[in-house]
Structures are given as C-alpha cells and as structure tokens.
Amino acid sequence: MPHDERIERESCVDRCYRVWRAAEITSSKQEAGDRLRVTIISPGFVRTNFADTVTNPEVKAQLSESQDKFAMRPDAIARAIAFAIEQPADVDVNEIIVRPTAQG
16 A cells, blocks of 8 residues: 555545544533543553563564654653642633653
8 A cells, every 4th residue: 555545545544543532522411511631641652561461472462562652651640630629619611632742
C-alpha cells in the first residue's frame, strides 16, 4: 500500500474515533447534568508490562524496544488525571491528550 494511502486511512479512523468520543462526552454530560464533571484522558504510548504478555517473540521485542525509546512513564498520566480533578468545581476539563514528545 502506498505511504499516502496508509496515512489517509489512519486519518479517517482517527477522525471517526474523535467524533465518537465527542458524542460520548456530550452524552455523559447530559446524563449527569451539572453534578458530574467528565474528562476523557487519551494516553499515548505508556511504559507498562503489556509486552510481557505478548507471545510472539518478534512483536514482544519490537514493543520492548519502542518502550525503551520513547514510552512515557505512567506517572505522566497520573499527573494529567490529578490536574483534571484539582480544578475548581466550576471548571470542567473536557479532554486531555497526553503522549510522548517523540510519538508526534
């Protein structure tokens, strides 16, 4: 598949996901009213033990190598969650996207 075609397909999937996610936020807020703040946290590549569960040696090695190169530490996500929670009651943080700088 040509490189440009791959990017276009990925962009389409990404756009569809974003529309679905926005609908989920709106729906959750409508159900909760002003009693509940809803924040969507979208993490990028996070350093976890997921690679340990992969049985394919090539995929496992690739995941481990990528984690070593640019995966974020889990505390980056914890700080994002804390940021949303620590806001005053009249502030609603709708969405936070956190990803490693190298992930782009």
